[in-house]
Amino acid sequence: MNTNSNLYTVIYTTVIVVVVAAVLAFVSQSLKSKQDANEKAETISQMLTAGGFGTKAEFQAMGNAKVLETYGNEIESAFTVDAKGAKVADLDLAAKEVFSPKQLKAQNYKVKAGEGYALPVFIFKNGITVVPVYGAGLWGPVWGYIAFEADGKTIHGAYFDHESETAGLGAKIKDDPAFQAEFVGEKAFFGQSPVFSIVKGGAPKEDGKSVVDNQIDAITGATMTSNGLDAAINAWLGAYAGYFGTATVPCTECSDNEKTVEE
Numbered sequence: 001m002n003t004n005s006n007l008y009t010v011i012y013t014t015v016i017v018v019v020v021a022a023v024l025a026f027v028s029q030s031l032k033s034k035q036d037a038n039e040k041a042e043t044i045s046q047m048l049t050a051g052g053f054g055t056k057a058e059f060q061a062m063g064n065a066k067v068l069e070t071y072g073n074e075i076e077s078a079f080t081v082d083a084k085g086a087k088v089a090d091l092d093l094a095a096k097e098v099f100s101p102k103q104l105k106a107q108n109y110k111v112k113a114g115e116g117y118a119l120p121v122f123i124f125k126n127g128i129t130v131v132p133v134y135g136a137g138l139w140g141p142v143w144g145y146i147a148f149e150a151d152g153k154t155i156h157g158a159y160f161d162h163e164s165e166t167a168g169l170g171a172k173i174k175d176d177p178a179f180q181a182e183f184v185g186e187k188a189f190f191g192q193s194p195v196f197s198i199v200k201g202g203a204p205k206e207d208g209k210s211v212v213d214n215q216i217d218a219i220t221g222a223t224m225t226s227n228g229l230d231a232a233i234n235a236w237l238g239a240y241a242g243y244f245g246t247a248t249v250p251c252t253e254c255s256d257n258e259k260t261v262e263e
Contacts, residue, residue, distance in 0.1 A: 037064055043098050044071045050145035050159040051128045055177075068096050076125045080118040085242030088118040098122075101143055101161075104134040111239045119239060128156050131240055135232025138224040140164040142173060142232060146183065152244045153190065158183040160229065170225030182216040188237050189214050190244045195237040198230040 045059035045067050053074060059067050078091035078098075091097040099107070099120045110117035111134075122130040127150035134143040144160030158180050160173040172179050188195050196214045197203070200223055203215035218226035237244075 039100050040064075040096060040098060041067045043100060044068065044096065046159045046161060047071075047098070047122060047130050047145045048074070050147040050157045051124055051130050052147065052157045053124075056159065071096060074124050074126070076123045078120065078122045080120050081240070081243045082118060083115060083239065083242055085240075085245065091120060099132060101134070101141065104132055104143055105141065108134045108235075111235050114239075117239060119236070121240075121243060131236070133229075133232045133236040135228055135235060137162055137165050137173075137228040138170050138222075139166070142225065142229050144173070144229075146188075146233070146237070148188070148244070153187050155183045155186045155188065162225075165225050166222070169219065169222040172219050172222060173225060173229055176219075179219060186216060187213040188244070190237065190241040193238070194230075194234050195241070196230075196233050198226050198233070200226065 041064035045056060045062075048054060048059060048067070048070060049056045051074075053070065059070075062070070072093070075093060078093060080088040080091065082088050107117050107119060111119075120132065124130070128147050129150075129152065130145050130147045132143060132145050134141065136142065140163035142160065142162045142165065144158060146158045147156040148154065149156045160180065162171060162174055165171045165173065186196070194214070197212075197216075198218045199215050200218045202217045204211040218230075
């Protein structure tokens with residue numbers, strides 16, 4: 001065959017494209033199990049961080065196996081709930097079944113529609129309940145986990161992540177522990193609007209503590225990311241209102257045979 005002909009060029013190019021595509025597909029498939037394992041361990045480490053079981057740096061240093069072991073030791077139950085707060089299905093604890101960011105994205109469309117969703121709830125042995133949130137930041141998706149105390153409204157901790165927010169600004173939702181620490185001790189007003197607020201210009205404070213229980217300061221210079229995270233938190237916690245609105249809370253003034261009251 002004439003190597004200078006157009007036919008040769010077309011055939012040669014086609015063969016190269018096919019070979020390269022085959023190699024890439026093989027490599028991708030070969031690494032898929034490892035990628036999935038890394039994603040699961042990353043997701044669980046974020047949940048554990050929100051729940052106060054350690055810092056993100058500590059979980060990163062542990063390695064995947066130890067992170068999964070810690071989760072297995074601490075988790076009590078995990079399941080999905082619908083808009084009314086009713087259980088849809090149990091999640092497989094033995095398999096450490098969680099929701100990846102891609103799965104959260106798929107549910108986010110349904111959350112926006114206000115119906116058809118099945119959102120995960122993770123309850124730990126110490127009484128802490130962790131739920132995810134998901135939405136859009138300035139440049140891409142933002143997501144995270146909010147942990148609630150046994151009363152079902154007081155925030156125990158939070159951890160957030162992003163795909164491509166601006167370093168030093170919007171990326172602070174992940175990189176700045178001080179921002180995430182602002183959530184601790186605040187409350188979610190389930191059944192109200194807004195459920196929670198990230199306030200531009202600063203939430204009113206007294207002695208360094210927010211005067212309004214469900215407000216924290218937005219990140220200076222990161223208005224769009226803060227607004228996106230605020231919208232994500234309100235949409236998803238609003239979607240969990242059916243679940244948390246029917247949760248029972250400790251009653252300190254009840255008789256011995258009446259230890260809980262409806263929230």
